[in-house]
Amino acid sequence: MDKKILVVIAIIAVIIAAYGIYNYTAQPKGEVVIGHLKSDHHAALYVALAKGMFEKEGIKVKTIEFKAGPELMRAIASKQIDIGYVGxxxxxTSISKGVPVKIIAAVNEEGSGIVVKKGSGIHSISDLKGKTVAIPMKGSIQDVLLKMVLKQHNIDPKDVNIVEMDVPMMPKALQAGRIDAFIAWEPYVTMAKMKGYGDVLMYSSEIWKDHPCCVVIARDDFINNNPEIVKKFLKVHVEATNYIIAHKDEVASIISKKLGTPVDVEKEAMTHIKYTSVPSQDNIMKFVKILKQIGYIKKDLTKEDIFDLRYLPSS
Incomplete structure (x- = not known):
């Protein structure tokens, strides 16, 4: 066959393939991939799964668990997931770096805490100087909260040995003496306290009352190409959030089964979390200023850069 004809055929094949890919991504997906963390904060997702709420709306979902928020953001940036529950x-920070995602709902406020080893002699934030403190990951909400409270007490973060650690491992690491303290999300704060080897030095509500915590994010292309799925997802998210508020004991059991944690720990842990589906835009904009002060973001962001609340129903 003539080489010119082969080249033309090859070009046509590429065009057809590209067109097919375009059409595929522009169509509603058969399966929505949702990222989340191993956390009480993300109870709305666990409730929705346990109660079959997604199925009732005709949405097929796949969930992927991540160790911390920054890891989840890398996954959504590379299109491994469509929607994420994240700090x-x-x-x-990812939005400021050009990752095309938006906050489409809130998940919770507060819900973290600083825990110190019982008998460590650490009684104040100032006592953390020179100590080893575990965080989930640099850039996580707990990392930012720790830097905030250190600044409030005139402590340079460089004077604290801050290490990254998987949150579920923190209580045992504290018990074994591998770390002096940790800042984490629930239920691991309450777990260390109720197991008897940790004291809560400070809850995150004491660092910043009603501070924004986790939110639901989605890729811009997913929102624009699948508005009906996004509407149905958010309907489920709001329903599940309201269910948590009305049925906390039952939800504690659902979380317990999901995370493999004691029910009594979950009941106590949930008292330190404020579940909501409506984001406080003003408080989140305060976080933008804080992140810029810390040096995690380099530019100012507007609400239009961060939020897409078109499809969030009234809670």
């Missing part, structure tokens, strides 16, 4: 700072 506000990782979401905002």
């Amino acid at each position: 506000t700072p990782p979401a905002v």
Whole structure:
């Protein structure tokens, strides 16, 4: 066959393939891939799964668990997931770096804490100087909260040995003496306290009352190409959030089964979390200023850069 004809055939094949890919991505997906963390904060997702809420709306979902928010953000940036439950700072930081995602709902406020080893002699934030403190990951909300409270007490973060650690491993690491303290999300704060080897030095509500915590994010292309799926997802998210507020004991059991944690720990842990589906835009914009002060973002962001609340129903 003539080489010119082969070249033309090859070009046509590429065009057809590209057109097919375009059409595929522009169509509603058969399966929505949702990222989340191993956390009480993301109870709305666990409730929706346990109660079959997605199925009732005709949505097929696949969930992927991540160790911390920054890891989840890398996954959504590379299109491994469509929607994510994640902390506000990782979401905002990624948006500032050009990752095309938006906050489409809130998940919770507060819900983290600083825990120190019982008998360690650490009684104040100032006592953390020179100590080893575990965080989930640099850029996580707990990392930012720790830096905030250190600054409030005139402590340079460089004077604290801050290490990254998987949150579920923190209580045992504290018990074994491998770390002096940790800042984490629930239920691991309450777990260390109720197991008897940790004291809560400070809850995140004491660092910043009603602070934004986790939010729901989605890729811009997913929102624009699948508005009906996004509407149905958010309907489920709001329904599940309201269910948590009305049925906390039952939800504690659902979380317990999901995370493999004691029910009594979950009941106590949930008292330190404020579940909501409506984001406080003003408080999240305060986080933008804080992240810029810390040096995690380099430019100012507007609400239009961060939020897409078109499809969020009234809670």
